[in-house]
Amino acid sequence: MNGLMMQQPLLISSLLVHAERHHGEQEVVSRRVEGDIHRSTYRELAARSRRMANALAAQGIAFGDRVATLAWNGYRHMELYYAASGSGAVLHTLNPRLHPDQVVWIADHAEDRILFFDLSFLPLVEAVAARVKTVKAFVLMTDRAHMPAASSVPNLLCYEELIAGASDHFDWPQIDENAASSLCYTSGTTGHPKGALYSHRSTVLHTYAAALPDALNCSARDTILPVVPMFHVNAWGLPYAACMVGAKLVFPGPFLDGKSLHDLFESERVTVSAGVPTVWQALLAHVEANDLRFSTMRRTIIGGSACTPAMMQAFQQRYDVQVLHAWGMTEMSPLGTVCTLKPAHDRLGADARMAVQAKQGRAVFGVDMKIVGEEGEELPHDGKTSGELLVRGPWIIASYFKGDGGDPLVPDAQGRGWFPTGDVSTLDADGYMQITDRSKDVIKSGGEWIGSIDLENIAMAHPAVAMAACIGARHPKWDERPLLVVVKKPGAALTRDELIASYDGKIARWWTPDDVVFVDAIPLGATGKVQKNKLREQFANHKLPTA
Numbered sequence: 001m002n003g004l005m006m007q008q009p010l011l012i013s014s015l016l017v018h019a020e021r022h023h024g025e026q027e028v029v030s031r032r033v034e035g036d037i038h039r040s041t042y043r044e045l046a047a048r049s050r051r052m053a054n055a056l057a058a059q060g061i062a063f064g065d066r067v068a069t070l071a072w073n074g075y076r077h078m079e080l081y082y083a084a085s086g087s088g089a090v091l092h093t094l095n096p097r098l099h100p101d102q103v104v105w106i107a108d109h110a111e112d113r114i115l116f117f118d119l120s121f122l123p124l125v126e127a128v129a130a131r132v133k134t135v136k137a138f139v140l141m142t143d144r145a146h147m148p149a150a151s152s153v154p155n156l157l158c159y160e161e162l163i164a165g166a167s168d169h170f171d172w173p174q175i176d177e178n179a180a181s182s183l184c185y186t187s188g189t190t191g192h193p194k195g196a197l198y199s200h201r202s203t204v205l206h207t208y209a210a211a212l213p214d215a216l217n218c219s220a221r222d223t224i225l226p227v228v229p230m231f232h233v234n235a236w237g238l239p240y241a242a243c244m245v246g247a248k249l250v251f252p253g254p255f256l257d258g259k260s261l262h263d264l265f266e267s268e269r270v271t272v273s274a275g276v277p278t279v280w281q282a283l284l285a286h287v288e289a290n291d292l293r294f295s296t297m298r299r300t301i302i303g304g305s306a307c308t309p310a311m312m313q314a315f316q317q318r319y320d321v322q323v324l325h326a327w328g329m330t331e332m333s334p335l336g337t338v339c340t341l342k343p344a345h346d347r348l349g350a351d352a353r354m355a356v357q358a359k360q361g362r363a364v365f366g367v368d369m370k371i372v373g374e375e376g377e378e379l380p381h382d383g384k385t386s387g388e389l390l391v392r393g394p395w396i397i398a399s400y401f402k403g404d405g406g407d408p409l410v411p412d413a414q415g416r417g418w419f420p421t422g423d424v425s426t427l428d429a430d431g432y433m434q435i436t437d438r439s440k441d442v443i444k445s446g447g448e449w450i451g452s453i454d455l456e457n458i459a460m461a462h463p464a465v466a467m468a469a470c471i472g473a474r475h476p477k478w479d480e481r482p483l484l485v486v487v488k489k490p491g492a493a494l495t496r497d498e499l500i501a502s503y504d505g506k507i508a509r510w511w512t513p514d515d516v517v518f519v520d521a522i523p524l525g526a527t528g529k530v531q532k533n534k535l536r537e538q539f540a541n542h543k544l545p546t547a
């Protein structure tokens with residue numbers, strides 16, 4: 001017997017319709033590429049998205065066509081989120097930090113039909129326009145006054161002219177909730193990038209889960225500033241969650257330095273932000289150097305790579321900003337876990353509570369997790385045993401776009417597919433997951449794993465260290481031993497022996513790094529993560545002192 005409930009598809013357009021109807025006057029504020037601050041509301045954003053949906057149709061964009069963007073966080077990008085997906089096309093957020101050759105490869109693989117881009121990316125688009133095979137039109141996301149007098153980009157259109165020339169009457173089509181809505185490629189540290197193709201259903205379900213109090217905790221009373229780019233897993237879903245709850249949105253555009261962010265937090269009275277640790281490091285340095293405070297900001301979501309306890313302590317103890325440590329990945333839309341504490345944790349001492357907070361957190365409803373050993377056997381949830389982390393859920397990919405990337409799923413005894421995350425973690429009895437390494441980066445010494453993240457956290461807590469990364473270096477006896485690559489803070493004095501001595505008593509003795517090399521910079525990928533494969537290449541012939 002079936003239930004007797006209405007069948008209503010879960011559609012991305014319904015989030016915008018809701019925001020307009022119930023939070024029409026709520027503000028959307030953007031620092032524009034043009035340099036000024038732009039103020040609008042959900043009512044205006046919804047009307048302009050409908051105009052853009054008509055403009056896309058006028059450009060011949062049909063159901064399922066890919067609409068590409070090269071854009072910062074801003075209201076025009078948000079309009080495209082809704083205009084493209086809402087009208088049945090697929091929004092493809094290209095990552096502008098990639099090499100032009102990679103942008104061309106990805107745009108060709110996605111078969112993008114039209115490319116929207118911010119003024120900052122005109123040189124990039126000029127470099128790739130003649131090479132992308134399927135793009136028929138290029139749209140500069142600005143007004144007539146900011147259009148270039150001349151450009152080598154063919155069929156160059158002006159965003160504001162498209163909007164002005166289109167009607168704001170558009171009925172969002174009631175499409176199948178399983179239709180593709182948006183496409184995001186993984187950073188691809190190895191091999192070609194792979195596409196995660198989200199659906200309307202997966203996106204709306206992810207939005208419900210992300211907004212919950214023990215997840216990202218979004219409310220109509222919040223002012224949310226996503227620092228995480230809208231070209232990196234849809235800014236962790238915040239442009240959708242903000243519409244669902246009616247929160248004020250503030251977009252920083254390309255201005256992501258500590259001063260610009262802090263100014264915007266203060267002037268727009270931001271309460272919640274989200275981004276990767278690298279960004280927060282710069283912000284904390286600015287705030288510390290200028291003896292500033294956060295007068296309204298109370299929470300920040302930190303993920304994408306591990307947040308160190310030192311950073312958490314700085315935010316929480318010095319600035320009264322609660323850190324929500326979150327973990328996920330492109331293939332998971334991206335949210336998997338958030339580290340919010342349970343009531344029992346209130347009884348713990350400060351150190352024990354920090355130890356829980358340093359974990360990546362517990363699964364949000366909808367995500368199933370398990371850890372397995374080398375033979376695929378399930379490992380205990382004891383907070384100590386680590387193994388490869390596998391996940392399942394309605395917003396986790398079943399396969400990559402066009403099947404390129406092989407069949408990623410691993411079947412269990414019931415024949416259900418699990419997605420292997422490539423992360424190595426523990427799970428404790430309370431369900432808290434802690435990443436100890438990535439399987440690609442793992443350091444295996446004498447057949448035993450060494451968690452490079454722990455070693456990096458200890459180095460990062462040293463006052464003379466600006467950045468540290470740990471890789472496995474070749475060792476004749478142990479196969480691999482940890483090598484620490486370190487960037488010192490400007491003017492700081494630190495020797496190899498002093499840093500190695502700082503590990504005493506903090507970890508098992510055999511985990512202590514065998515050597516330290518000081519460098520000027522550590523290579524970072526397009527999304528701000530340390531490129532350990534590059535480091536491994538760089539130090540492939542490094543002679544460890546004991547070797």
Ligand code: AMP
Nearest residue numbers: 303304305306326327328329330423435
């Ligand atoms: P991406 O698909 O680029 O978002 O990268 C996902 C990967 O980033 C994950 O598989 C993890 O290896 C890593 N990652 C994401 N969040 C965290 C976190 N909070 N701590 C450690 N690693 C993380």
